[in-house]
Amino acid sequence: MPAAPTPAKGDRAKVAILLSTYNGAPYLPALLGSFLAQTHEDWVLLWRDDGSRDGTTTLMRDWGAARPDRCAEVADPQGNQGVTGSFMALLRAAHTAGFAQAAFADQDDVWLPEKLAWGLEALGTEAAPALYCARQVLVDDGLTRIGLSASLAGPAGFPACLTQNIATGNTVILNRAALGLIAPTAPPRECWHDWWCYLMVTAAGGRLLRDERGVILYRQHAANVVGAPTSAPRRALAALRRGPAAFMLVFRKNVAALQKEADAFNPDTRQQLEIIAESLRRGPVARLRALRLPGFTRNARLQTALFRLWFLIG
Structure with a gap:
Protein backbone atom coordinates (compact mmCIF):
# COMPACT_ATOMS: atom_id res chain seq x y z
CA MET A 1 0.00 0.00 0.00
CA PRO A 2 1.38 3.44 -0.88
CA ALA A 3 2.62 5.79 1.79
CA ALA A 4 0.81 9.08 2.22
CA PRO A 5 2.09 11.54 -0.40
CA THR A 6 4.24 14.02 1.49
CA PRO A 7 3.64 17.71 0.79
CA ALA A 8 6.57 19.84 -0.25
CA LYS A 9 8.40 21.58 2.57
CA GLY A 10 6.76 24.91 3.36
CA ASP A 11 3.62 24.08 1.39
CA ARG A 12 0.83 25.54 3.50
CA ALA A 13 -1.94 24.88 1.00
CA LYS A 14 -1.84 21.07 1.00
CA VAL A 15 -4.83 19.57 2.81
CA ALA A 16 -5.20 16.00 4.03
CA ILE A 17 -8.80 14.86 3.67
CA LEU A 18 -9.32 12.20 6.33
CA LEU A 19 -11.92 9.53 5.53
CA SER A 20 -12.78 6.56 7.74
CA THR A 21 -14.92 4.00 5.90
CA TYR A 22 -17.21 1.24 7.12
CA ASN A 23 -19.65 -0.52 4.79
CA GLY A 24 -20.05 2.69 2.83
CA ALA A 25 -19.96 1.43 -0.76
CA PRO A 26 -23.42 2.79 -1.79
CA TYR A 27 -22.51 6.36 -0.81
CA LEU A 28 -18.81 6.67 -1.56
CA PRO A 29 -18.96 7.47 -5.31
CA ALA A 30 -20.91 10.67 -4.63
CA LEU A 31 -18.51 11.74 -1.87
CA LEU A 32 -15.40 10.98 -3.90
CA GLY A 33 -16.84 12.87 -6.85
CA SER A 34 -17.40 15.90 -4.63
CA PHE A 35 -13.72 15.84 -3.61
CA LEU A 36 -12.74 16.03 -7.28
CA ALA A 37 -15.11 18.99 -7.72
CA GLN A 38 -13.46 21.11 -5.02
CA THR A 39 -12.42 24.59 -6.12
CA HIS A 40 -9.35 24.20 -3.90
CA GLU A 41 -7.51 21.43 -5.70
CA ASP A 42 -4.39 21.00 -3.54
CA TRP A 43 -5.47 18.05 -1.40
CA VAL A 44 -4.66 14.38 -0.76
CA LEU A 45 -7.14 11.80 0.50
CA LEU A 46 -5.97 9.63 3.40
CA TRP A 47 -8.44 6.84 4.07
CA ARG A 48 -8.70 3.95 6.46
CA ASP A 49 -11.24 1.14 6.49
CA ASP A 50 -12.58 0.07 9.86
CA GLY A 51 -13.65 -3.47 9.02
CA SER A 52 -16.07 -3.23 6.11
CA ARG A 53 -17.80 -6.38 4.88
CA ASP A 54 -19.18 -4.94 1.63
CA GLY A 55 -17.34 -3.65 -1.42
CA THR A 56 -15.94 -0.57 0.28
CA THR A 57 -12.24 -1.51 0.32
CA THR A 58 -12.29 -2.69 -3.30
CA LEU A 59 -13.99 0.53 -4.39
CA MET A 60 -11.53 2.70 -2.46
CA ARG A 61 -8.44 0.83 -3.65
CA ASP A 62 -9.56 0.99 -7.27
CA TRP A 63 -10.26 4.71 -6.93
CA GLY A 64 -6.85 5.28 -5.33
CA ALA A 65 -5.01 3.16 -7.90
CA ALA A 66 -6.33 5.46 -10.61
CA ARG A 67 -5.13 8.52 -8.66
CA PRO A 68 -1.92 7.53 -6.80
CA ASP A 69 -0.93 11.16 -6.29
CA ARG A 70 -4.32 11.94 -4.76
CA CYS A 71 -4.98 9.00 -2.44
CA ALA A 72 -3.27 6.77 0.12
CA GLU A 73 -4.57 4.05 2.43
CA VAL A 74 -3.60 4.19 6.11
CA ALA A 75 -3.19 0.56 7.20
CA ASP A 76 -2.23 0.91 10.86
CA PRO A 77 -3.62 0.12 13.30
CA GLN A 78 -5.40 -2.87 11.82
CA GLY A 79 -8.82 -4.09 12.89
CA ASN A 80 -11.93 -2.26 14.01
CA GLN A 81 -11.02 0.82 16.05
CA GLY A 82 -14.40 2.52 16.16
CA VAL A 83 -15.11 5.97 14.77
CA THR A 84 -12.87 7.94 17.12
CA GLY A 85 -9.98 5.48 17.00
CA SER A 86 -10.06 5.33 13.22
CA PHE A 87 -10.12 9.09 12.75
CA MET A 88 -7.35 9.58 15.32
CA ALA A 89 -5.19 7.12 13.36
CA LEU A 90 -5.81 9.18 10.22
CA LEU A 91 -5.07 12.42 12.05
CA ARG A 92 -1.75 11.04 13.32
CA ALA A 93 -0.86 9.90 9.80
CA ALA A 94 -1.55 13.38 8.44
CA HIS A 95 0.57 14.98 11.14
CA THR A 96 3.45 12.55 10.60
CA ALA A 97 3.37 13.20 6.83
CA GLY A 98 3.62 16.94 7.45
CA PHE A 99 0.34 18.19 6.04
CA ALA A 100 -0.57 21.81 6.66
CA GLN A 101 -4.26 21.16 7.34
CA ALA A 102 -6.60 18.23 7.84
CA ALA A 103 -10.30 18.01 7.00
CA PHE A 104 -12.55 15.23 8.33
CA ALA A 105 -14.96 13.55 5.89
CA ASP A 106 -17.90 11.18 6.48
CA GLN A 107 -18.53 8.51 3.89
CA ASP A 108 -22.18 9.29 3.20
CA ASP A 109 -21.95 13.06 2.65
CA VAL A 110 -21.51 15.19 -0.45
CA TRP A 111 -19.24 18.24 -0.21
CA LEU A 112 -20.17 21.56 -1.76
CA PRO A 113 -17.48 22.67 -4.24
CA GLU A 114 -16.32 25.59 -2.07
CA LYS A 115 -16.03 23.65 1.18
CA LEU A 116 -12.24 23.46 1.36
CA ALA A 117 -11.73 26.94 -0.06
CA TRP A 118 -14.04 28.55 2.50
CA GLY A 119 -12.38 26.73 5.38
CA LEU A 120 -8.85 27.55 4.30
CA GLU A 121 -9.76 31.19 3.78
CA ALA A 122 -11.06 31.34 7.36
CA LEU A 123 -7.97 29.63 8.78
CA GLY A 124 -5.65 31.93 6.84
CA THR A 125 -2.10 31.93 8.16
CA GLU A 126 -3.12 31.52 11.80
CA ALA A 127 -0.09 30.27 13.76
CA ALA A 128 -1.94 29.24 16.94
CA PRO A 129 -4.07 26.08 17.00
CA ALA A 130 -7.26 26.76 15.04
CA LEU A 131 -10.37 24.76 14.19
CA TYR A 132 -12.80 25.74 11.44
CA CYS A 133 -16.35 24.37 11.53
CA ALA A 134 -19.56 25.15 9.67
CA ARG A 135 -23.20 24.23 9.29
CA GLN A 136 -24.62 21.43 7.17
CA VAL A 137 -27.34 21.27 4.55
CA LEU A 138 -29.53 18.43 5.82
CA VAL A 139 -30.79 16.14 3.06
CA ASP A 140 -32.59 12.82 2.85
CA ASP A 141 -31.16 9.62 1.39
CA GLY A 142 -31.85 10.89 -2.12
CA LEU A 143 -30.17 14.28 -1.42
CA THR A 144 -33.44 16.19 -1.26
CA ARG A 145 -33.01 19.21 1.01
CA ILE A 146 -34.62 19.05 4.46
CA GLY A 147 -33.17 22.18 6.01
CA LEU A 148 -30.06 23.63 7.62
CA SER A 149 -28.38 22.33 10.75
CA ALA A 150 -28.50 24.38 13.95
CA SER A 151 -26.78 27.75 14.10
CA LEU A 152 -23.30 27.78 15.62
CA ALA A 153 -23.92 31.08 17.40
CA GLY A 154 -23.72 31.18 21.17
CA PRO A 155 -21.22 30.32 23.90
CA ALA A 156 -18.09 28.52 22.72
CA GLY A 157 -14.57 27.92 23.92
CA PHE A 158 -13.61 26.68 27.37
CA PRO A 159 -15.45 25.64 29.55
CA ALA A 160 -18.53 25.75 27.26
CA CYS A 161 -16.89 23.05 25.15
CA LEU A 162 -17.41 20.57 28.00
CA THR A 163 -21.19 21.00 27.90
CA GLN A 164 -21.75 20.23 24.20
CA ASN A 165 -19.95 19.85 20.90
CA ILE A 166 -20.70 22.44 18.22
CA ALA A 167 -17.87 21.43 15.85
CA THR A 168 -19.46 18.70 13.74
CA GLY A 169 -16.69 16.53 12.32
CA ASN A 170 -17.74 16.47 8.69
CA THR A 171 -17.28 20.25 8.52
CA VAL A 172 -14.08 20.51 10.59
CA ILE A 173 -10.71 21.63 9.22
CA LEU A 174 -7.67 21.83 11.51
CA ASN A 175 -4.56 23.90 10.90
CA ARG A 176 -0.98 22.67 11.35
CA ALA A 177 -0.73 23.82 14.98
CA ALA A 178 -3.97 22.06 15.88
CA LEU A 179 -2.75 18.89 14.19
CA GLY A 180 0.43 18.99 16.25
CA LEU A 181 -1.53 19.64 19.43
CA ILE A 182 -4.05 16.83 18.99
CA ALA A 183 -2.07 14.07 17.25
CA PRO A 184 -0.14 12.86 20.36
CA THR A 185 -3.22 12.80 22.61
CA ALA A 186 -5.52 9.95 23.58
CA PRO A 187 -9.22 10.87 23.68
CA PRO A 188 -11.50 8.81 25.87
CA ARG A 189 -13.24 5.97 24.07
CA GLU A 190 -16.61 7.58 24.82
CA CYS A 191 -15.77 10.89 23.10
CA TRP A 192 -16.21 11.53 19.38
CA HIS A 193 -13.09 12.65 17.49
CA ASP A 194 -14.60 16.01 16.52
CA TRP A 195 -15.58 16.87 20.08
CA TRP A 196 -12.10 15.95 21.27
CA CYS A 197 -10.56 18.29 18.69
CA TYR A 198 -12.87 21.09 19.82
CA LEU A 199 -12.02 20.40 23.47
CA MET A 200 -8.27 20.40 22.89
CA VAL A 201 -8.10 23.45 20.65
CA THR A 202 -10.24 25.65 22.89
CA ALA A 203 -8.70 24.41 26.14
CA ALA A 204 -5.28 25.25 24.70
CA GLY A 205 -6.44 28.79 23.96
CA GLY A 206 -6.71 28.21 20.22
CA ARG A 207 -9.20 29.78 17.84
CA LEU A 208 -12.63 28.40 16.95
CA LEU A 209 -13.70 29.72 13.55
CA ARG A 210 -17.45 29.33 12.96
CA ASP A 211 -19.04 29.55 9.53
CA GLU A 212 -22.83 29.93 9.37
CA ARG A 213 -22.93 28.65 5.79
CA GLY A 214 -23.83 25.07 4.99
CA VAL A 215 -20.77 23.42 3.45
CA ILE A 216 -21.89 19.82 2.91
CA LEU A 217 -24.98 17.83 2.04
CA TYR A 218 -25.47 15.78 5.21
CA ARG A 219 -27.60 12.70 4.60
CA GLN A 220 -30.15 11.81 7.28
CA HIS A 221 -30.89 8.10 7.11
CA ALA A 222 -31.33 5.03 9.30
CA ALA A 223 -27.63 4.11 9.19
CA ASN A 224 -26.33 7.46 10.51
CA VAL A 225 -23.88 7.00 13.38
CA VAL A 226 -24.96 10.47 14.56
CA GLY A 227 -27.87 12.40 13.06
CA ALA A 228 -28.78 16.06 13.25
CA PRO A 229 -32.14 16.99 14.85
CA THR A 230 -33.60 19.86 12.85
CA SER A 231 -35.07 21.92 15.71
Whole structure:
Protein backbone atom coordinates (compact mmCIF):
# COMPACT_ATOMS: atom_id res chain seq x y z
CA MET A 1 0.00 0.00 0.00
CA PRO A 2 1.38 3.44 -0.88
CA ALA A 3 2.62 5.79 1.79
CA ALA A 4 0.81 9.08 2.22
CA PRO A 5 2.09 11.54 -0.40
CA THR A 6 4.24 14.02 1.49
CA PRO A 7 3.64 17.71 0.79
CA ALA A 8 6.57 19.84 -0.25
CA LYS A 9 8.40 21.58 2.57
CA GLY A 10 6.76 24.91 3.36
CA ASP A 11 3.62 24.08 1.39
CA ARG A 12 0.83 25.54 3.50
CA ALA A 13 -1.94 24.88 1.00
CA LYS A 14 -1.84 21.07 1.00
CA VAL A 15 -4.83 19.57 2.81
CA ALA A 16 -5.20 16.00 4.03
CA ILE A 17 -8.80 14.86 3.67
CA LEU A 18 -9.32 12.20 6.33
CA LEU A 19 -11.92 9.53 5.53
CA SER A 20 -12.78 6.56 7.74
CA THR A 21 -14.92 4.00 5.90
CA TYR A 22 -17.21 1.24 7.12
CA ASN A 23 -19.65 -0.52 4.79
CA GLY A 24 -20.05 2.69 2.83
CA ALA A 25 -19.96 1.43 -0.76
CA PRO A 26 -23.42 2.79 -1.79
CA TYR A 27 -22.51 6.36 -0.81
CA LEU A 28 -18.81 6.67 -1.56
CA PRO A 29 -18.96 7.47 -5.31
CA ALA A 30 -20.91 10.67 -4.63
CA LEU A 31 -18.51 11.74 -1.87
CA LEU A 32 -15.40 10.98 -3.90
CA GLY A 33 -16.84 12.87 -6.85
CA SER A 34 -17.40 15.90 -4.63
CA PHE A 35 -13.72 15.84 -3.61
CA LEU A 36 -12.74 16.03 -7.28
CA ALA A 37 -15.11 18.99 -7.72
CA GLN A 38 -13.46 21.11 -5.02
CA THR A 39 -12.42 24.59 -6.12
CA HIS A 40 -9.35 24.20 -3.90
CA GLU A 41 -7.51 21.43 -5.70
CA ASP A 42 -4.39 21.00 -3.54
CA TRP A 43 -5.47 18.05 -1.40
CA VAL A 44 -4.66 14.38 -0.76
CA LEU A 45 -7.14 11.80 0.50
CA LEU A 46 -5.97 9.63 3.40
CA TRP A 47 -8.44 6.84 4.07
CA ARG A 48 -8.70 3.95 6.46
CA ASP A 49 -11.24 1.14 6.49
CA ASP A 50 -12.58 0.07 9.86
CA GLY A 51 -13.65 -3.47 9.02
CA SER A 52 -16.07 -3.23 6.11
CA ARG A 53 -17.80 -6.38 4.88
CA ASP A 54 -19.18 -4.94 1.63
CA GLY A 55 -17.34 -3.65 -1.42
CA THR A 56 -15.94 -0.57 0.28
CA THR A 57 -12.24 -1.51 0.32
CA THR A 58 -12.29 -2.69 -3.30
CA LEU A 59 -13.99 0.53 -4.39
CA MET A 60 -11.53 2.70 -2.46
CA ARG A 61 -8.44 0.83 -3.65
CA ASP A 62 -9.56 0.99 -7.27
CA TRP A 63 -10.26 4.71 -6.93
CA GLY A 64 -6.85 5.28 -5.33
CA ALA A 65 -5.01 3.16 -7.90
CA ALA A 66 -6.33 5.46 -10.61
CA ARG A 67 -5.13 8.52 -8.66
CA PRO A 68 -1.92 7.53 -6.80
CA ASP A 69 -0.93 11.16 -6.29
CA ARG A 70 -4.32 11.94 -4.76
CA CYS A 71 -4.98 9.00 -2.44
CA ALA A 72 -3.27 6.77 0.12
CA GLU A 73 -4.57 4.05 2.43
CA VAL A 74 -3.60 4.19 6.11
CA ALA A 75 -3.19 0.56 7.20
CA ASP A 76 -2.23 0.91 10.86
CA PRO A 77 -3.62 0.12 13.30
CA GLN A 78 -5.40 -2.87 11.82
CA GLY A 79 -8.82 -4.09 12.89
CA ASN A 80 -11.93 -2.26 14.01
CA GLN A 81 -11.02 0.82 16.05
CA GLY A 82 -14.40 2.52 16.16
CA VAL A 83 -15.11 5.97 14.77
CA THR A 84 -12.87 7.94 17.12
CA GLY A 85 -9.98 5.48 17.00
CA SER A 86 -10.06 5.33 13.22
CA PHE A 87 -10.12 9.09 12.75
CA MET A 88 -7.35 9.58 15.32
CA ALA A 89 -5.19 7.12 13.36
CA LEU A 90 -5.81 9.18 10.22
CA LEU A 91 -5.07 12.42 12.05
CA ARG A 92 -1.75 11.04 13.32
CA ALA A 93 -0.86 9.90 9.80
CA ALA A 94 -1.55 13.38 8.44
CA HIS A 95 0.57 14.98 11.14
CA THR A 96 3.45 12.55 10.60
CA ALA A 97 3.37 13.20 6.83
CA GLY A 98 3.62 16.94 7.45
CA PHE A 99 0.34 18.19 6.04
CA ALA A 100 -0.57 21.81 6.66
CA GLN A 101 -4.26 21.16 7.34
CA ALA A 102 -6.60 18.23 7.84
CA ALA A 103 -10.30 18.01 7.00
CA PHE A 104 -12.55 15.23 8.33
CA ALA A 105 -14.96 13.55 5.89
CA ASP A 106 -17.90 11.18 6.48
CA GLN A 107 -18.53 8.51 3.89
CA ASP A 108 -22.18 9.29 3.20
CA ASP A 109 -21.95 13.06 2.65
CA VAL A 110 -21.51 15.19 -0.45
CA TRP A 111 -19.24 18.24 -0.21
CA LEU A 112 -20.17 21.56 -1.76
CA PRO A 113 -17.48 22.67 -4.24
CA GLU A 114 -16.32 25.59 -2.07
CA LYS A 115 -16.03 23.65 1.18
CA LEU A 116 -12.24 23.46 1.36
CA ALA A 117 -11.73 26.94 -0.06
CA TRP A 118 -14.04 28.55 2.50
CA GLY A 119 -12.38 26.73 5.38
CA LEU A 120 -8.85 27.55 4.30
CA GLU A 121 -9.76 31.19 3.78
CA ALA A 122 -11.06 31.34 7.36
CA LEU A 123 -7.97 29.63 8.78
CA GLY A 124 -5.65 31.93 6.84
CA THR A 125 -2.10 31.93 8.16
CA GLU A 126 -3.12 31.52 11.80
CA ALA A 127 -0.09 30.27 13.76
CA ALA A 128 -1.94 29.24 16.94
CA PRO A 129 -4.07 26.08 17.00
CA ALA A 130 -7.26 26.76 15.04
CA LEU A 131 -10.37 24.76 14.19
CA TYR A 132 -12.80 25.74 11.44
CA CYS A 133 -16.35 24.37 11.53
CA ALA A 134 -19.56 25.15 9.67
CA ARG A 135 -23.20 24.23 9.29
CA GLN A 136 -24.62 21.43 7.17
CA VAL A 137 -27.34 21.27 4.55
CA LEU A 138 -29.53 18.43 5.82
CA VAL A 139 -30.79 16.14 3.06
CA ASP A 140 -32.59 12.82 2.85
CA ASP A 141 -31.16 9.62 1.39
CA GLY A 142 -31.85 10.89 -2.12
CA LEU A 143 -30.17 14.28 -1.42
CA THR A 144 -33.44 16.19 -1.26
CA ARG A 145 -33.01 19.21 1.01
CA ILE A 146 -34.62 19.05 4.46
CA GLY A 147 -33.17 22.18 6.01
CA LEU A 148 -30.06 23.63 7.62
CA SER A 149 -28.38 22.33 10.75
CA ALA A 150 -28.50 24.38 13.95
CA SER A 151 -26.78 27.75 14.10
CA LEU A 152 -23.30 27.78 15.62
CA ALA A 153 -23.92 31.08 17.40
CA GLY A 154 -23.72 31.18 21.17
CA PRO A 155 -21.22 30.32 23.90
CA ALA A 156 -18.09 28.52 22.72
CA GLY A 157 -14.57 27.92 23.92
CA PHE A 158 -13.61 26.68 27.37
CA PRO A 159 -15.45 25.64 29.55
CA ALA A 160 -18.53 25.75 27.26
CA CYS A 161 -16.89 23.05 25.15
CA LEU A 162 -17.41 20.57 28.00
CA THR A 163 -21.19 21.00 27.90
CA GLN A 164 -21.75 20.23 24.20
CA ASN A 165 -19.95 19.85 20.90
CA ILE A 166 -20.70 22.44 18.22
CA ALA A 167 -17.87 21.43 15.85
CA THR A 168 -19.46 18.70 13.74
CA GLY A 169 -16.69 16.53 12.32
CA ASN A 170 -17.74 16.47 8.69
CA THR A 171 -17.28 20.25 8.52
CA VAL A 172 -14.08 20.51 10.59
CA ILE A 173 -10.71 21.63 9.22
CA LEU A 174 -7.67 21.83 11.51
CA ASN A 175 -4.56 23.90 10.90
CA ARG A 176 -0.98 22.67 11.35
CA ALA A 177 -0.73 23.82 14.98
CA ALA A 178 -3.97 22.06 15.88
CA LEU A 179 -2.75 18.89 14.19
CA GLY A 180 0.43 18.99 16.25
CA LEU A 181 -1.53 19.64 19.43
CA ILE A 182 -4.05 16.83 18.99
CA ALA A 183 -2.07 14.07 17.25
CA PRO A 184 -0.14 12.86 20.36
CA THR A 185 -3.22 12.80 22.61
CA ALA A 186 -5.52 9.95 23.58
CA PRO A 187 -9.22 10.87 23.68
CA PRO A 188 -11.50 8.81 25.87
CA ARG A 189 -13.24 5.97 24.07
CA GLU A 190 -16.61 7.58 24.82
CA CYS A 191 -15.77 10.89 23.10
CA TRP A 192 -16.21 11.53 19.38
CA HIS A 193 -13.09 12.65 17.49
CA ASP A 194 -14.60 16.01 16.52
CA TRP A 195 -15.58 16.87 20.08
CA TRP A 196 -12.10 15.95 21.27
CA CYS A 197 -10.56 18.29 18.69
CA TYR A 198 -12.87 21.09 19.82
CA LEU A 199 -12.02 20.40 23.47
CA MET A 200 -8.27 20.40 22.89
CA VAL A 201 -8.10 23.45 20.65
CA THR A 202 -10.24 25.65 22.89
CA ALA A 203 -8.70 24.41 26.14
CA ALA A 204 -5.28 25.25 24.70
CA GLY A 205 -6.44 28.79 23.96
CA GLY A 206 -6.71 28.21 20.22
CA ARG A 207 -9.20 29.78 17.84
CA LEU A 208 -12.63 28.40 16.95
CA LEU A 209 -13.70 29.72 13.55
CA ARG A 210 -17.45 29.33 12.96
CA ASP A 211 -19.04 29.55 9.53
CA GLU A 212 -22.83 29.93 9.37
CA ARG A 213 -22.93 28.65 5.79
CA GLY A 214 -23.83 25.07 4.99
CA VAL A 215 -20.77 23.42 3.45
CA ILE A 216 -21.89 19.82 2.91
CA LEU A 217 -24.98 17.83 2.04
CA TYR A 218 -25.47 15.78 5.21
CA ARG A 219 -27.60 12.70 4.60
CA GLN A 220 -30.15 11.81 7.28
CA HIS A 221 -30.89 8.10 7.11
CA ALA A 222 -31.33 5.03 9.30
CA ALA A 223 -27.63 4.11 9.19
CA ASN A 224 -26.33 7.46 10.51
CA VAL A 225 -23.88 7.00 13.38
CA VAL A 226 -24.96 10.47 14.56
CA GLY A 227 -27.87 12.40 13.06
CA ALA A 228 -28.78 16.06 13.25
CA PRO A 229 -32.14 16.99 14.85
CA THR A 230 -33.60 19.86 12.85
CA SER A 231 -35.07 21.92 15.71
CA ALA A 232 -34.30 22.95 19.28
CA PRO A 233 -37.23 20.93 20.73
CA ARG A 234 -36.06 17.82 18.89
CA ARG A 235 -32.52 18.30 20.15
CA ALA A 236 -33.84 18.69 23.70
CA LEU A 237 -35.97 15.57 23.30
CA ALA A 238 -32.99 13.61 22.02
CA ALA A 239 -30.98 14.73 25.05
CA LEU A 240 -33.78 13.70 27.41
CA ARG A 241 -33.91 10.26 25.82
CA ARG A 242 -30.17 9.79 26.34
CA GLY A 243 -30.56 10.81 29.97
CA PRO A 244 -28.12 12.23 32.57
CA ALA A 245 -26.14 9.02 33.12
CA ALA A 246 -24.89 8.83 29.54
CA PHE A 247 -24.09 12.55 29.41
CA MET A 248 -22.25 12.63 32.74
CA LEU A 249 -20.22 9.53 31.85
CA VAL A 250 -18.84 11.29 28.79
CA PHE A 251 -18.44 14.55 30.74
CA ARG A 252 -16.35 12.86 33.44
CA LYS A 253 -14.24 11.02 30.88
CA ASN A 254 -13.55 14.23 28.97
CA VAL A 255 -12.54 16.11 32.12
CA ALA A 256 -10.19 13.31 33.18
CA ALA A 257 -8.63 13.06 29.71
CA LEU A 258 -8.11 16.83 29.52
CA GLN A 259 -6.37 16.83 32.88
CA LYS A 260 -3.75 14.51 31.39
CA GLU A 261 -3.07 17.15 28.72
CA ALA A 262 -3.08 20.11 31.12
CA ASP A 263 0.53 21.09 30.35
CA ALA A 264 -0.74 22.39 26.99
CA PHE A 265 -3.22 24.78 28.63
CA ASN A 266 -2.77 28.21 30.18
CA PRO A 267 -2.97 28.68 33.98
CA ASP A 268 -6.55 30.01 33.92
CA THR A 269 -7.81 27.01 31.97
CA ARG A 270 -5.94 24.59 34.22
CA GLN A 271 -7.52 26.25 37.25
CA GLN A 272 -11.03 26.08 35.77
CA LEU A 273 -10.49 22.45 34.83
CA GLU A 274 -9.39 21.61 38.36
CA ILE A 275 -12.42 23.38 39.86
CA ILE A 276 -14.72 21.32 37.63
CA ALA A 277 -12.86 18.07 38.33
CA GLU A 278 -12.89 18.69 42.07
CA SER A 279 -16.62 19.47 42.02
CA LEU A 280 -17.28 16.08 40.40
CA ARG A 281 -15.59 14.41 43.37
CA ARG A 282 -17.69 16.36 45.85
CA GLY A 283 -21.34 17.32 46.32
CA PRO A 284 -23.92 19.81 45.08
CA VAL A 285 -22.41 22.83 46.87
CA ALA A 286 -19.07 22.42 45.07
CA ARG A 287 -20.91 21.89 41.79
CA LEU A 288 -22.95 25.05 42.28
CA ARG A 289 -19.68 26.93 42.65
CA ALA A 290 -18.35 25.35 39.47
CA LEU A 291 -21.48 26.39 37.58
CA ARG A 292 -20.58 30.03 38.34
CA LEU A 293 -17.54 29.76 36.06
CA PRO A 294 -17.92 32.23 33.16
CA GLY A 295 -19.21 30.60 30.01
CA PHE A 296 -20.07 27.25 31.61
CA THR A 297 -23.30 27.03 29.59
CA ARG A 298 -24.85 25.52 26.50
CA ASN A 299 -26.14 27.38 23.44
CA ALA A 300 -29.78 27.74 24.51
CA ARG A 301 -31.51 28.48 27.83
CA LEU A 302 -33.46 25.23 27.93
CA GLN A 303 -30.35 23.22 27.11
CA THR A 304 -28.36 25.11 29.77
CA ALA A 305 -31.04 24.43 32.39
CA LEU A 306 -30.98 20.73 31.54
CA PHE A 307 -27.18 20.64 31.65
CA ARG A 308 -27.09 22.34 35.06
CA LEU A 309 -29.60 19.89 36.48
CA TRP A 310 -27.68 16.89 35.20
CA PHE A 311 -24.39 18.34 36.41
CA LEU A 312 -25.81 18.81 39.90
CA ILE A 313 -27.35 15.35 40.24
CA GLY A 314 -25.11 13.22 37.98
